[in-house]
Amino acid sequence: MRTYRNSFYQTASNYVLNLSRLLKLEFIMSATVFPEIPDVQKAVIFQRHNGELEYKDIEVPLPKSNELLINVKYSGVCHSDLHAWKGDWQSETKLPLVGGHEGAGVVVAMGENVRGWKIGDYAGIKWLNSCCLSCEQCELSNEPSCPEADISGYTRDGSFQQYATADAVQAARIPAGTNLAEISPVLCAGITVYKALKTAHLNAGNWVVISGACGGLGSMAIQYAKAMGLRIVGIDGGFEKERLFKELGGEIFIDYTKCKDIVREVISVTHGGAHGVINVSVSEVAIQASTEYCRANGTIILVGIPSGSKCISDVFNHVVKSIKIVGSSIGNRADTREALDFYLRGLIRPSIEVMGLSQLPEIFDRMEKGLIAGRCVVDTSR
């Protein structure tokens, strides 16, 4: 045990001691068992883009004064983790990097300035690990657009390790007793599609097309859309995806690997085009098609980020149909609370496949080939 750890214990012990004195409950001290934190832990780390995903022992990180140290139990694997490993986006990542940003676990230590959390609380690690809270974007609650945003599994180490740090203000609050494996994909996929659907300003009964419907984000979007009373067309490829789409309550499935004319098909089944489109595929072609099958005055939301892609909209079509094309990046703290609430009230249930953290290379390989229906979640204990 390192000496610095004693200072966390000290802080926590003092807190409990003061509380117990205040409440005249001296027995609390003896009843409080602090978790033992090891010096090293298992993680998946890569030194360079496309390099080996090493499953090995690394040091347990230290929380800064504003941070929680979270014992990550489960972490969802998002396609953004694959982008980060490949390094195929314009913005640079930290290297070497521990990826992951859908981490769900238990608070085991915290910095001295943290308020409102206690050891043993369940907490979630999100893509937006921290932001400045004082710039114009933060002031307007557009926290994901903060120029100072620090990103889990991208600009700092994320949740593909057993212990990870998170800013206490941005960390997601998860009620005690929650199924941590199941809730983990809500921490990115759920928040993102929930916010995207809100941004589309749709009404119950409207047609929403989810392009990339049965991957991690899409499978959550189907369920949020259903809970919002929307009618759902899903576009994805293969029998397994179609089966999941129907199981989750989708109405019309279009298989992009078989359909000869996606634009015509969407316009036909929706009797005039989609009122809203949530683009969560990693395909420029699919995004392009959405500008054509969107209904007049409808809204196209861009969420998926295929590397180096453009969304080209025909100006005549764009103007005459008065369509809107809007980007949407994750969500703020209110979106987080609301998206989690849908899960906690049983309105959505992530479709997950649990694998070991050591199997991350296999998960990336299947994801690249589009072979994952729903979300893979890694168990950090194996």
Ligand SMILES: NC(=O)c1ccc[n+]([C@@H]2O[C@H](COP(=O)([O-])OP(=O)(O)OC[C@H]3O[C@@H](n4cnc5c(N)ncnc54)[C@H](O)[C@@H]3O)[C@@H](O)[C@H]2O)c1
């Ligand atoms: N904007 C944000 O805040 C945000 C947040 C999270 C993830 N993302 C991005 O969203 C994208 C999707 O992430 P994911 O984790 O859901 O990925 P995923 O791999 O789980 O799902 C993508 C799905 O798209 C399907 N697909 C591929 N080509 C298609 C096509 N031509 N038409 C229709 N479907 C097609 C695949 O079969 C797969 O089911 C990634 O680019 C990721 O980086 C963005």
Ligand SMILES: [Zn+2]
């Ligand atoms: Zn993500």
Ligand SMILES: [Zn+2]
């Ligand atoms: Zn800011």
